[in-house]
Amino acid sequence: MTAVGTLVLLRHGESTWNAQNLFTGWVDVPLSEDGEAEARRGGELLAANELLPDVLHTSLLRRAISTANISLDVAERHWIPVRRHWRLNERHYGALQGKNKKQTMETYGEEQFMLWRRSYDTPPPEIDPGDPYSQEGDPRYADLGDEMPRTECLKDVVARLLPYWESSVVPDLRAGRTVLVAAHGNSLRAMVKHLDGISDQDIASLNIPTGIPLRYDLDENLRPENPGGTYLDPEAAERAAASVASQGR
Numbered sequence: 001m002t003a004v005g006t007l008v009l010l011r012h013g014e015s016t017w018n019a020q021n022l023f024t025g026w027v028d029v030p031l032s033e034d035g036e037a038e039a040r041r042g043g044e045l046l047a048a049n050e051l052l053p054d055v056l057h058t059s060l061l062r063r064a065i066s067t068a069n070i071s072l073d074v075a076e077r078h079w080i081p082v083r084r085h086w087r088l089n090e091r092h093y094g095a096l097q098g099k100n101k102k103q104t105m106e107t108y109g110e111e112q113f114m115l116w117r118r119s120y121d122t123p124p125p126e127i128d129p130g131d132p133y134s135q136e137g138d139p140r141y142a143d144l145g146d147e148m149p150r151t152e153c154l155k156d157v158v159a160r161l162l163p164y165w166e167s168s169v170v171p172d173l174r175a176g177r178t179v180l181v182a183a184h185g186n187s188l189r190a191m192v193k194h195l196d197g198i199s200d201q202d203i204a205s206l207n208i209p210t211g212i213p214l215r216y217d218l219d220e221n222l223r224p225e226n227p228g229g230t231y232l233d234p235e236a237a238e239r240a241a242a243s244v245a246s247q248g249r
């Protein structure tokens with residue numbers, strides 16, 4: 001079967017809050033210097049593999065936007081059309097946004113910490129609208145109304161991501177375009193869960209590394225011909241995914 005579409009998933013490079021081990025979610029933090037370097041490396045990998053995106057989809061958060069800009073600039077694809085949507089945002093981390101991961105684990109214990117961080121359907125407590133890390137009143141979310149989350153578990157992310165996948169990403173894939181999705185650890189875990197048909201249990205142990213393009217060749221049913229996708233730098237991806245898994249320790 002010939003692949004109908006090529007999808008490239010790119011988690012943003014390290015952010016300043018990744019570097020400080022803080023729960024981030026919808027807080028709009030920038031890339032760290034290392035994160036910018038990862039984004040440049042991501043662009044080099046795209047160019048070296050002749051994997052040149054025709055269209056970009058990003059979240060509304062600058063760590064994903066900047067990563068895509070830097071990578072595409074390096075790959076000489078800075079000019080491609082872009083669509084941005086909140087449905088590609090990171091999982092909203094509720095009241096944990098801005099909290100240190102290690103301290104959270106020490107305060108609540110490893111079981112509760114992992115339940116909030118990786119269980120499929122247990123969201124963290126809701127964020128208070130007056131919390132300094134709440135997005136209440138942020139103009140970019142003015143149209144969300146009742147859909148504005150105050151916390152999310154991965155199941156919630158899957159539910160809000162899939163309408164965008166169907167309405168906006170799938171048509172680009174079906175048109176034969178190479179589609180770059182620049183997003184986040186948990187919004188991409190939601191996408192990979194859908195693509196690979198991963199169970200609610202097994203998704204807990206899947207972690208996506210920062211800054212390494214993950215390629216999927218999709219058949220006409222939009223099922224991966226290469227299940228699990230193919231990282232353009234598999235060794236670096238394995239090391240980096242293990243480091244995401246161990247955050248908090």
Ligand SMILES: O=C(O)[C@@H](CO)OP(=O)(O)O
Pocket residue numbers: 018022023024025026090091093117185186244247
């Ligand atoms: O803090 C976050 O928003 C995410 C991604 O950095 O963290 P985690 O990997 O713990 O879900």
